[in-house]
Amino acid sequence: MENNHPVATKKSFSDSKIIERANLLRDNDLYFFFRAIEETEASTVTVKGQKQIMIGSNNYLGLTHHPYVKEAAIKAIEKYGTGCTGSRFLNGNLNIHEELDHKLADYLGHEKAIVFSTGMQANLGALSAICGPKDLMLFDSENHASIIDSSRLAMGTTFKYKHNDMSSLEELLESNVSRFNRVIIVADGVFSMTGDILKLPEVVRLAKKYGAYVYVDDAHGIGVMGPQGRGTMSHFDVVKDVDFNMGTFSKSFASIGGVISGSADAIDYVRHSARSFMFSASMPPAAVATVSACVDVVTRDPSILENLWSNVAFVREGFKELGFYTYGSQTPIIPLYIGDDMKALQMTKFLESKGIFATPVLPPAVPKGEALIRTSYMASHDKKDLARVLEVFGEAKKIFEIPNHLH
Ligand SMILES: Cc1ncc(COP(=O)(O)O)c(C=O)c1O
Incomplete structure (x- = not known):
């Protein structure tokens, strides 16, 4: 029997705001979500064949x-x-x-x-x-x-x-x-x-x-x-x-x-x-x-927490000396205020090019104009790797003219 029902169109998801935004980031090579990790040793990971120092994880004790x-x-x-x-x-x-x-x-x-x-x-x-x-x-x-x-x-x-x-x-x-x-x-x-x-x-x-x-x-x-x-x-x-x-x-x-x-x-x-x-x-x-x-x-094993807090103190002091605003963090989560969304994304790209895996946090997760890079540290991080992280952030701060204070 012939089917005479009209065919209704379904509303697509592709014109939703969130997809528009994701596509814009993909088109500009600034999309840092769903990065596939090919290998991991907790504090270092391999992404697209490149070894990176991981400072975007919650693996605080490094016990994985x-x-x-x-x-x-x-x-x-x-x-x-x-x-x-x-x-x-x-x-x-x-x-x-x-x-x-x-x-x-x-x-x-x-x-x-x-x-x-x-x-x-x-x-x-x-x-x-x-x-x-x-x-x-x-x-x-x-x-x-x-x-x-x-x-x-x-x-x-x-x-x-x-x-x-x-x-x-x-x-x-x-x-x-x-x-x-x-x-x-x-x-x-x-x-x-x-x-x-x-x-x-x-x-x-x-x-x-x-x-x-x-x-x-x-x-x-x-x-x-x-x-x-x-x-x-x-x-x-x-x-x-x-x-x-x-x-x-x-x-x-x-x-x-x-x-x-x-x-x-x-x-x-x-x-x-x-x-x-x-x-x-x-x-x-x-x-x-x-x-x-x-x-x-x-x-x-008390050495695990000793290592964690020693790493946290080392990095926190380093960021302070470099002049980053760190929201008064007293924990292994050290957010770095960047301000502008685009700057946070471009800086993440720069960090990635230097072998550092960090995560940008953009509105609506934070208030408008307060984009940040959320960094976090592990008991298993090597001080040499952390010194390298500080060195690269120091370069990035100058290149991207990151402010010392929250606006
Ligand atoms: C504060 C807080 N509560 C709850 C959760 C959810 O935990 P889970 O990853 O175990 O679902 C998270 C994880 O991101 C979190 O940060």
Whole structure:
């Protein structure tokens, strides 16, 4: 039978703003996304056959290539296979998942912990479970995208306070606590773009004053901050005052996955309500074993964190001498203010031509006119390589006339 239905046209994606922008960058050879890494030894990588010093990674402890960590991952595959093919709630819960839950609870200093398949899922699942229809989430304006998305998913109300600004937070607490059932203050422990540290003792003080919960996303703090890398809560000695601590394994812990820790009843509530936990397959065995081995290494071998902080101090001083504005960073994330988007991209190209892999950060990830190059350092970086990085940045600063201060 003949088909007389008219053929409707589908709206294409090619004229969307984002694709227009990507094409413009590709046409000008300034597209630095999805770079394919052909080989990696953590602090150096090979891209298009060229060896580059990696200063754009979150592998702070450099443990992705540590022999003890690799061996643990290989053994886990031999024992449990490559995947769990189901959620922890049903068929995908291995004894090593539970062992890791306990190990991380001990390490972080909380009563209980549960591991998720990614950090993003940990935030989405936990925050949407915790923040119900009558609840309020107060979050820092520079929080990570996963927290922004969590606030969209949660049934409760969300208000933003100014970045790390405690009077802005207090104003919101004062005018809102009586209107809601639970109030949850949510903030990154170490902010992912600027590398600054949350004023956690102040947040804790305000939370106590107004009866609010504290939820810290410590993706960039776990493994790095505090004694033996136990995180930002340990760094400030306020573990017992933080109700929920979230961490990821996609940075210091050399793998993939996430964790939420807190009191036994709160974590039991999360594991029976967080949809991204219940309806998504569990962390693969090799990832579980990797994270467990990373915790062993960072707690037993002090030289790892000593190397990291010595490298960070070396580079931070170097950038200061060169006159870069580094946003007062006190962590392994050292952002360098560039200003103009085009300059940030051209400078990234220059760095690449000199064998340095760095990442530009452009609006909307940062405010307009505040493009930066986000650099980050590892325990495994070689001082000679870092000296070379500083030398090349020194040349670039002159060529691209990078300002010494934020405009
Ligand atoms: C602050 C912060 N929270 C959460 C995440 C998400 O973690 P994951 O990579 O494990 O999904 C990231 C990763 O970029 C992050 O930087």
